Amino acid sequence: MTLNLYNTLTRSKEPFEPLEPGKVQMYYCGVTVYDYCHLGHARACIVWDAVRRYLQWRGYDVRFVQNFTDIDDKILNRAREENSSMEEVAERYIQAYFEDMKRLNVKDADEYPRATHTLDGIKRLIHDLENKGFAYPAEGDVYYAVRKFPEYGKLSGRKLEDLQAGASGRVEVEEEDTKKQDPFDFALWKGAKEGEPAWESNWGSGRPGWHIECSAMVRDRLGETIDIHAGGADLIFPHHENEIAQSEAVTGKPLATFWLHNGMVTVNGEKMSKSLGNFITIRELLERQTDPMAMRLFVLTAQYRKPIDFSEDAIAGATNGWNTLKEGLLFCYQHGSKLGWTEADLTNPTKVEPVETEVNQASEPKPESNKSVWQETLIQILQPFLKLPQAYGETVKQYKELVFLTIAVALGGVSLKFASEVLKIASSVPFLPPIFEIIGIGITGRYLFKTSTREMLVQQVRSLIQTVDSKINASEEIVSEAATQEQEVVNEEAENYITPNYVERFQTALDDDFNFAEGLAVLFEIAKHLRKEGNLLVHQGKTETNPEILKQQWYTLVGLAQILGLEAQPDEDNTNANGLTDAEIEALVEQRQEARNAKDFAEADRIRDELEAQGIIVSDGKAGGKTRWHRS
Numbered sequence: 231m232t233l234n235l236y237n238t239l240t241r242s243k244e245p246f247e248p249l250e251p252g253k254v255q256m257y258y259c260g261v262t263v264y265d266y267c268h269l270g271h272a273r274a275c276i277v278w279d280a281v282r283r284y285l286q287w288r289g290y291d292v293r294f295v296q297n298f299t300d301i302d303d304k305i306l307n308r309a310r311e312e313n314s315s316m317e318e319v320a321e322r323y324i325q326a327y328f329e330d331m332k333r334l335n336v337k338d339a340d341e342y343p344r345a346t347h348t349l350d351g352i353k354r355l356i357h358d359l360e361n362k363g364f365a366y367p368a369e370g371d372v373y374y375a376v377r378k379f380p381e382y383g384k385l386s387g388r389k390l391e392d393l394q395a396g397a398s399g400r401v402e403v404e405e406e407d408t409k410k411q412d413p414f415d416f417a418l419w420k421g422a423k424e425g426e427p428a429w430e431s432n433w434g435s436g437r438p439g440w441h442i443e444c445s446a447m448v449r450d451r452l453g454e455t456i457d458i459h460a461g462g463a464d465l466i467f468p469h470h471e472n473e474i475a476q477s478e479a480v481t482g483k484p485l486a487t488f489w490l491h492n493g494m495v496t497v498n499g500e501k502m503s504k505s506l507g508n509f510i511t512i513r514e515l516l517e518r519q520t521d522p523m524a525m526r527l528f529v530l531t532a533q534y535r536k537p538i539d540f541s542e543d544a545i546a547g548a549t550n551g552w553n554t555l556k557e558g559l560l561f562c563y564q565h566g567s568k569l570g571w572t573e574a575d576l577t578n579p580t581k582v583e584p585v586e587t588e589v590n591q592a593s594e595p596k597p598e599s600n601k602s603v604w605q606e607t608l609i610q611i612l613q614p615f616l617k618l619p620q621a622y623g624e625t626v627k628q629y630k631e632l633v634f635l636t637i638a639v640a641l642g643g644v645s646l647k648f649a650s651e652v653l654k655i656a657s658s659v660p661f662l663p664p665i666f667e668i669i670g671i672g673i674t675g676r677y678l679f680k681t682s683t684r685e686m687l688v689q690q691v692r693s694l695i696q697t698v699d700s701k702i703n704a705s706e707e708i709v710s711e712a713a714t715q716e717q718e719v720v721n722e723e724a725e726n727y728i729t730p731n732y733v734e735r736f737q738t739a740l741d742d743d744f745n746f747a748e749g750l751a752v753l754f755e756i757a758k759h760l761r762k763e764g765n766l767l768v769h770q771g772k773t774e775t776n777p778e779i780l781k782q783q784w785y786t787l788v789g790l791a792q793i794l795g796l797e798a799q800p801d802e803d804n805t806n807a808n809g810l811t812d813a814e815i816e817a818l819v820e821q822r823q824e825a826r827n828a829k830d831f832a833e834a835d836r837i838r839d840e841l842e843a844q845g846i847i848v849s850d851g852k853a854g855g856k857t858r859w860h861r862s
């Protein structure tokens with residue numbers, strides 16, 4: 231299966247191939263830190279977080295670098311307004327950024343370079359541009375000569391002539407326009423102004439322009455050409471166009487092979503933006519009790535390149551959706567014990583692996599097999615049987631037993647080493663016939679096949695399996711003729727398990743230019759199925775689907791949801807099978823404290839006993855100190 235991504239540079243979907251097989255170098259243009267992040271920023275961060283998680287799940291070793299723009303006019307203005315410094319404002323909002331992203335379950339980047347930490351790299355790049363004739367100094371500033379770079383406009387598809395026509399209507403002439411040789415040139419370095427932070431350089435003291443910061447950070451942290459350069463669609467022009475002009479003029483190599491852009495969060499069709507004042511911050515949404523996972527869902531239900539309009543209704547819809555998914559994700563905590571699932575089942579879920587991909591093969595070369603051809607052949611023959619779902623009930627039980635008898639027969643004619651190999655496979659399958667039976671048949675087999683060559687044995691096994699197959703077909707025909715209600719259930723179970731190959735469908739969706747919405751549809755399907763089964767369990771005392779299959783489905787749901795960063799905490803659920811939630815304990819501890827304050831020691835002791843019965847130990851601090859608790 232191939233991952234196909236829409237590349238803004240070529241305006242088409244292309245198969246994704248990193249420069250170095252199995253490794254992805256990715257850069258995302260992060261936030262300018264002068265205020266709290268709004269829902270638009272949240273979208274960008276969530277989308278690239280999900281992309282990164284997906285690439286990692288697909289087997290790529292991803293190096294993810296995201297910058298903080300901490301030198302900028304907007305930060306300076308903010309600092310002036312509040313009479314503080316650019317550094318102080320930047321630091322505060324960087325910390326706020328981390329708090330917000332943690333709550334949204336956005337993973338930390340591998341590195342967070344800042345403009346203020348990259349000044350050497352920035353100056354070096356400007357020098358290189360100057361030496362190659364792409365940059366010129368002008369009264370303390372340094373500008374990029376756009377017309378020197380013939381490919382200017384290749385990312386955005388804008389031509390300088392068109393831009394010129396558009397720009398001619400501009401009335402305002404900015405101060406720096408008078409220093410430029412051409413109105414389209416842009417500043418790489420800006421001479422120091424009174425009262426502004428400045429850094430020394432060969433062109434006098436000053437500060438870098440915004441575009442050069444990213445070019446320098448990519449070059450310093452990742453190299454000359456990276457695999458994915460990501461950011462919001464609002465950055466295509468001029469920011470990313472200028473990054474390309476700067477970096478490629480110096481290196482003569484492409485800055486990135488894939489340019490990916492997320493669509494905007496809009497409000498009544500207009501970009502949500504601090505400057506327009508039509509924004510809602512992540513904090514405000516969280517304060518209104520919007521579940522951070524519902525925010526993730528709001529973002530991921532749209533195609534990532536298209537705009538999504540923010541409205542209260544849209545958030546309410548996402549919240550409903552999250553409640554359904556959450557119920558599925560917490561299924562085991564609510565119903566697991568009734569289905570005989572153990573603690574170990576929950577703590578060691580089966581990992582959801584992607585279906586075979588070129589990446590897997592490229593990054594993890596398979597170890598040289600030391601099995602003989604004969605062993606390989608037998609294992610190959612057995613594979614489909616091992617995968618057969620239990621959903622076929624009795625039939626499959628018989629089927630598997632027959633297969634194992636067959637193995638046992640084969641065992642008779644082969645070495646001990648091979649026998650242990652087959653037993654290992656056999657042990658992964660339930661319904662193993664009694665071991666003595668195997669041994670017995672094995673001995674018979676040994677006698678029968680003593681004189682056979684291995685090739686003959688393989689033939690023998692094949693024909694035995696064919697017999698088994700025809701028996702199964704026959705038994706299925708009989709079942710289908712019977713057309714009983716029971717049979718319908720069996721079929722439905724088999725279908726539930728086999729037809730929707732959840733992982734493959736999820737992967738197919740995301741391989742198609744990260745179609746998160748389609749991927750989510752698979753998650754909803756599993757969650758709804760689990761909900762139905764949970765209801766049956768509560769009302770009728772049993773599920774339609776075999777609990778083993780339900781467990782696999784639950785693992786699949788949890789594993790796939792995690793790729794999208796969607797996780798539910800069992801403690802959130804009041805019906806937590808593992809006892810009281812932290813919040814409930816806190817509430818009881820508080821009640822007990824109130825009882826003690828009111829000198830109602832009988833009540834205080836009762837609460838302590840109640841907590842202890844649940845395995846919670848409370849210890850009171852010294853005179854008036856805080857009461858602490860822990861799980862025993």
Ligand SMILES: Nc1ncnc2c1ncn2[C@@H]1O[C@H](COP(=O)(O)OP(=O)(O)OP(=O)(O)O)[C@@H](O)[C@H]1O
Nearest residue numbers: 259260261262270271274461462494495502503504
């Ligand atoms: N409304 C939005 N929807 C989606 N992504 C956005 C939105 N606004 C900003 N982004 C993205 O978030 C990242 C950080 O943006 P940045 O800090 O430069 O914000 P900005 O565009 O200056 O925001 P604002 O216009 O609100 O000041 C960029 O990749 C940008 O494309």
Ligand SMILES: [Zn+2]
Nearest residue numbers: 259260444469
């Ligand atoms: Zn950038």
